[in-house]
Amino acid sequence: MLKRIVGATAIVACISTSASADIKIGFVTTLTTPAAVIGRDMRDAVELALEHIDYRMGQEAVEVIYGDDEFNAQKGKQATERLVLRDNVDLVTGYIWSNVLLASAPVVLNADKILISANAGPSPMAGRRCHRNFFNISWQNDQTPMALGELLNQESIQTLYVVAPNYVAGQNMVAGVERSFTGEVVGKDMTVWPSQRDWSAELSKIKAAGPEAVFMFYPGPAGPAFVKQYQQAGLIETIPLFSVYTFDSISLPLFQDAGIDSVLGSKMTQFWAPDMDNEQNRKFVAAFRDKYGRYPSFYAAQSYDSIFFIKSAVEGVNGNIQDLDGMRAALRKAEFPSVRGTFRMGSNHFPIQNFYERRVVRDTEGNWTTSVGPVVLENHQDPYASECEMEG
């Protein structure tokens, strides 16, 4: 009975708060499970962006309703259904995990609403399953590892061992590196995701194969666990570790606390870094650090961008968000100040943008962070864009 009362009050509360806003945005991310550290970063960035736009897009009051995917595709789909069907949000954004996005996308797209991925960039959504109502404000999964493959070529690495989790993003990351890396991939392990947290077998194989470098991709809290084991196996001093999406402001404090100094100097590729020099980014990073006392991660940067991206579209149609054609046209222009600097939207609604070398450094106060380096891939479009035949 108590549960029912609580539930009913919650629903009433939802209705009463939603009634006040003109524009409701659903934001799906991970708010529970160990991966909730990522969701927290994204939510913090969204809240900061809302403050910066004074909770207004044009003349319209805006509200964000969060959904928790519980790090699980099925639960993510249910959270999306609640947002679309019960809360009747105007558009949906968020999504860390490619598998969650793939499961949830039909819910939003079948309801003829706009869906903007703030992180996940699985290949089907960029290619065969591209959709006029789907936009991505981060990157396509293959692009960052393609830049990394190029970086490995520049570093004259001849032999490479690849370790990644066996789900759609992991497969995309590996495919991306293999696409651009010209040396030989001497070994490859796709591990069970997300349950496998002990990589003893894979580390033994790496040691036996003796590659010149290892490429790995483990997002969220699995990354530090992998690197710790890599160190315990005595590999970190002998075989350099290249990664994507693993060393960020979420994991670096853990490495710093654990005193794993060999992480300093470690190289990766990315479209953004906290020290990128443009006005929007300076404002974002300074305000984020001021408010939350830590560096923002790339997840936070993309989430911050997503709010300004939506704002540009709402203002493009003068607040008439039922005008989907107008919304889409405005989103295709992507005319908003992005923390990454300038970029444009490709024909498949994925960004065409630069990818940079990034390395782990110590900032002036002694905190570990990442710093942007030279461009590795310039104005890069994902390889699936040509497969996209978009209607409308």
Next chain:
Amino acid sequence: MDYVLLIEQLLNGFQLGIILFLMAAGLTLVFGIMDLVNLAHGSLFMIGAFVGGTLALATGSFLLGAVLMVPAMFVIGILIETIALRTLYRRSHLDQVLATFGLILFFNEATRLIWGPEGLVIPLPDFLEGTVALGAGITYPLYRVVIIGIGLLVALGLYLLVAKTRFGMLVRAGASNRTMAGALGVNIPVLFTLVFGIGAVLAGLAGLIITPITQAAIGMGEDVLILAFVVIVIGGIGSVRGAFIAAVLTGVIDTMGRSFLDLLLLLVLPANAAEAAGPALSSMLIYILMAGILFFRPQGLFPPRGATAVQ
């Protein structure tokens, strides 16, 4: 084949088996003696990691934390048994599954409230870091050697306890025939409580010693629990010896599958098909093993003497 890699993978499998054994030993006794399906055994694994980890961080010593964890887990286990599980013995297995599943949710949420969603990182003491040379060109992480050592010691201790002491005799009697043991004057409720406490300590120990490798996370016990159930079914429910052998078997086969199955598949399949099938097939391997063993020995490899099949 590279024998260094083969031996390393055997060690890796053995180490996984040790963790599984610590989980399965408690589970098999609880299931075998009390006839209780305890899904919340995985929560004990998690609680051990968090409680032990907190004690280690508070005292500044991993070893001291591990030592203090033992009485803490014993008390926690006894509390759980007397408060929640005691009422379930007479109920059907379905009721037990539902109730202990509820306990999993309870403990996961409680852990989130107390420790937060990000889990717990326990650093290893310096003297356990690094690798050790085992001769013949094999180097192996020192801490994993330590895990194997601890596991073997616990297995030996448990063997002596079950096979050589009066307490062990009562436990074996309970596992073989609960009603008869009770009729002969064994105080079954006290026996149950003690056995559950020991099971909790073993599960907690497993959780704590794996944490410096994998970090403590909410729900970390659930994946291990499934493997532990496979282990006790293969080993024969109620048999500690069976649990040990089945745990090592499961650990080694799982690790070997992950290491070499894709290479074997390459012999018969094209490269991209082998790449896709390898991980899928290797994660199925232990279930295939279980099905195979159950086909020939429905009661598992070492059912306790005189035990009737699982009711």
